[in-house]
Structure formats: structure tokens, C-alpha cells
Amino acid sequence: MKAIGFKKSLPISEPNSFIAFETEKPKPEGHDLLVQIQAISVNPVDYKIRQNAAKDQELDTPKIIGWDAVGIVEEVGEEVSLFKAGDAVYYAGDLTRSGCNAEYQLIDERIVGRKPKNLSLAEVAAMPLTTLTAWESIFDRIKYNEAADKGKSILFLNGAGGVGSIAIQLAKKLTGLTVIATASRNETRDWCLKMGADFVVNHHNLKEELEGIGHTQIDYILDFVDLKQYWQQLADLIKPQGHILSITGSSDPLNLNLLKNKSVTFSWELMYTRSMHQTPDMQRQHDILNRAADLFEDGTLQPTVTTIFEGFSVENLKKAHELQESGTSIGKNVIVY
Secondary structure, eight states: OEEEEBSSOOOTTSGGGSEEEEOOOOOOOTTEEEEEEEEEEEOHHHHHHHHHTTSSSOOSSOBOOOOOEEEEEEEEOTTOOSOOTTOEEEEOOOTTSOOSSBSEEEEEGGGEEEOOTTSOHHHHHTSHHHHHHHHIIIIIISOOOHHHHTTOEEEEESTTSHHHHHHHHHHHHHSOOEEEEEOOSHHHHHHHHHHTOSEEEOGGGHHHHHHHTTOSSEEEEEESSOHHHHHHHHHHHEEEEEEEEESSOOSSOOOGGGGTTTTOEEEEOOTTHHHHTTOTTTTHHHHHHHHHHHHHHTTSSOOOEEEEEESOOHHHHHHHHHHHHHTOOOSEEEEEO
């Protein structure tokens, strides 16, 4: 099968930042599905791993990355019970395994969902990773409870990004929260409003902008952009007994003492935790993706793809990475095979 990977972490402009090569098509065992991939999307995690996975040495065999895919099940392992050959599926993958930048991939059925019937391949490929991340953030980490939380406020930092785009929709359509998103450009502000945000504020002037819309403190703050940069501001803006969540991490230790006097809860969200650690509730991601498929099909949720590249090639993968690295991407970028 054809695959695209890298042996050395190089700037995306370098000729060998990605290389195409042939490798053996894998054989499914246990809970694995062998999926013939039809489309993929590129996320920030892709370029971050490409930039860092082989910085100090050249790998013997190319590393295949990629964590968003839609395709057809070709073959199943002996323990598979959720899918059969011929099923159309979508998923976000597992950091510990070979990625989806290939013609075929092995994927555990428990983190795979059925493809939404009404969406195109490009639309579907855009959604698994961001939908799982946003869903887990709101319902598994924050643990939104309608009876207790209706009428509270939620702030998404980087509302026009891939995760923010679907998180706004989930919060607006499935909760009773007042949804606030950050954006600074006209096109990103318009996008956030299109996704359903009640308010959009400029992250360059966050405190004053929130005061201007009558929200001096926020019940839930979800960081989808840069926790280190905003940590002090978030500690100031969060309500007593509020909850801060981040998907981004921090290069420096965080001063959690800033949250003590307000009894604020802090959580991380990593969409890969369940698959990396084979948690007992690993099949929760299968259930989330199937529920999301229902919501796409009934029109509750809308796909967030904005850029489509036609053809599985080194050139298109480079273009998608360049766009992600530029920091100007809105929604999701997809490559259709």
C-alpha cells in the first residue's frame, strides 16, 4: 500500500519533510478493523508531532502520522463485534499506533463510529478528532449537568479553530449555557457567530471585552489555544467554584495556587487518553461518534470543513500542514483520496 511519512523532523518547506513510500498492508487481529481510507484531515497535533518526533536522529523507517479519517471496513479481527466488512466508518485514531496518512489503517473498533450518511467524505473526515475533543471536554471533563448548569456561561478560547468550531455548536445546541468565543479577525468573528456563539470577544483585550458584554466572570473556561499565555487571565476571570479546562498543555509549570481561594477545578483533556491507556470506558468514543452521526444527520450539528485538497499526495499533505502552521486556518482542512 502507499503511505506518506517522514524520517526526519524538517521544516515543511524542505523536500523530504514528507516522503511517499510503499509498505505492507496490515492484517487485522483482535478488536482491529482494516480500513481502506477515503479522506483524512490535518490537525495541529499532526504538525507538532512531525516537528518533534525525529529531531535528533533519522528514523530507519518513515513514521506515518495522521489522526482523522473516513473509510470502508475491508476486513475485521476475530474479536470485532461492532462492525463488519463493507461498513462506512470515521474515527480519530490512536497516538501510539501508525496513523492514517496511508491507503489502509488498522484501528480499534471501540474508538470508531459509523459514518454520518448525509455528509460527504470531506465533511466527515473533518469531524472525528475535534468532535471527540469538544464532547469529552464539555460532558466528560466539565461534566455539564442541565439541572445545575443551565444559564451559566462558557468561554472558548480560539472559537474559530477546529475544536472551537464544533464546541460552540455542541454547547449551543445541547446545553443551556451562554456561549462566548474568542476571535480577533472579522472572518473568524463571523465564523464563530455562524457556529452559534452568543457573543464573540477579542482575545487581545479579553477582560475589557467580557466586561462590555456583561460577563465579568465566567463559569467555565475552555482553552483551545495557549494555556501558558492566558493562565493568569483565566485565574482572574473564572468564577468562584468554576472550572478551567485545557487541551493545549504548558511548556512551564502552572501555578495552581492561583485557583485555591476560588476553589476552582482544573482539568486536562486529551482525546487520546482512552486509546493510549486502553481504559475500561474506551468504547465511550464509539458511542460519542455514533451519537454525533445522529446529530449530523438530523441537522443539529454542521460540518466544519473549509479547505479541501483533492488527491492523496506529498504535495497536498505539505499544503495542509503549511496552512495549519500558519495560524490562520479556520475550521478544518481535508484531503480527499
